[in-house]
Amino acid sequence: MVEPIRWGILGASAFARKDMAPAIHAARGAEFVALATSSPDKAEGFRAFCPSLRLHDGYDALLADPAIDAVYIPLPNHLHVEWSLKALEAGKHVLCEKPMAMAAGEYDALIAARDASGRFATEAYMIVHHPQWQRARALYEDGAIGRLIHVEGLFGYDNADAPGNVRNRPETGGGGIPDIGVYTYGCTRWLTGEEPVEITHADVDFENGVDVLARVSARFPSFSAHWVNSMRMHPCQEMTFVGSEGIIKLTAPFNPARFATARLEVQRNAHGRAGAAAVTEERFPGVDHYILQVEAFGDHVRNGAPYPWHLEDARGTQAVIDAVFAKARGAGG
Known part of the structure; x- marks a missing residue:
């Protein structure tokens, strides 16, 4: 045993x-x-x-x-x-x-x-252990949507009524980008394997020294990305990867157990540019990515099993966050 x-x-x-x-x-x-x-x-x-x-x-x-x-x-x-x-x-x-x-x-x-x-x-970073993300990455790598052209990411919630929450306090490292920007930025990097070459736009609203609404655009080597993260909007989350031949969409990509059932949708044009799009859908009910994360951690520690997220990966996402804040403040944000 x-x-x-x-x-x-x-x-x-x-x-x-x-x-x-x-x-x-x-x-x-x-x-x-x-x-x-x-x-x-x-x-x-x-x-x-x-x-x-x-x-x-x-x-x-x-x-x-x-x-x-x-x-x-x-x-x-x-x-x-x-x-x-x-x-x-x-x-x-x-x-x-x-x-x-x-x-x-x-x-x-x-x-x-x-x-x-x-x-x-x-x-x-629990999302990389969820089968919806592992499936999405496999589809992307297999060329299911052709050449990736653009990524759209959205993740928001409203905690304006909790001013004492650590996310609303600058002295505890609060802010929407550190809390949930790590997901929209990090999953884009993880699925595609690319790093942004430039943050082209960063329109960030601050309250009490923490970011509460961030609209960010980035240029990657082979595609563009636009992400919106906020602590002052109705709860929402979605990631969309638009390619030359199809679209991968995740409608509950970050905390599906609380937000909605994890659903991965693939849209592809089955008959060329003039034909109707064929849509397939996969659902992943009842999956706890926190449990999967702990089990993967243990398998790695005991057996050296592959693990999908290392400190170097986290460092890469933090470099994006640093660049977003630098762009926002350089633009007077």
């Missing part, structure tokens, strides 16, 4: 309680054994599904626990690098929420620490 990866979580965030801790608890080859929090009240929500959970009253205490193999870090963005480095120094594998750093250059220390420690560390 394979020994499970024993997980600890740094911090009792709502997201960890609702999504990642249950995923760790449910994942094959994983065991959720410890939580670090100074608030026993917050721990009760975790113990509801994991009664044997061991509590530590500080992050350092959990990292010193020899019974922990890996840690999940759901802390506010500005703390990610610090505690990821401490976890690697303590000999733990690390899965850290996105964005794992606040500037591309900060990934250099993380990559160096990963390599020196011999432990696995990566960003919790």
Whole structure:
């Protein structure tokens, strides 16, 4: 019998309680054994599904626990690098929420620490584990839509009524782009394998020092892209890849379990330019990409199995974010 990866979580965030801790608890080859929090009240929500959970009253205490193999870090963005480095120094594998750093250059220390420690560390970019994205990438690579010409990405929600939320606070690394721009930018990079050569347009609205609406255009080596991300709009999400011979569209690409059933649509002209488009649809109900992420992490740690998202991938997306902010501020944003 394979020994499970024993997980600890740094911090009792709502997201960890609702999504990642249950995923760790449910994942094959994983065991959720410890939580670090100074608030026993917050721990009760975790113990509801994991009664044997061991509590530590500080992050350092959990990292010193020899019974922990890996840690999940759901802390506010500005703390990610610090505690990821401490976890690697303590000999733990690390899965850290996105964005794992606040500037591309900060990934250099993380990559160096990963390599020196011999432990696995990566960003919790769960969408690449979902079968809808793996299918979309396979279709693209097989030439299902011909030559890619343009990408449209949309991801938004409204949290204007929560001014104290970390996403609305500049001192905690808040903002819509760090929170959800990582998805529209990162999935474009991941599916196509290309990096943008230029951010051609960045119209960004700021409130209280954080971006709340960003309309961004980019030029890639072989296609163009336009992304809209906002924390001040009705919930929405969609990714569309338009090619010379067809279209791939994902209608719940980022958090399908909450937004809608994952649906991948392919439109192709079956009879040439004058013919009617043929549309095929694939649905992926009941898939939990958080569980798949934990299982893939464990398979990589134990067996060296391929893993679809590394620190270098996260660094590339952060470089895009850095360029977007530079363009916006250079244009007076």
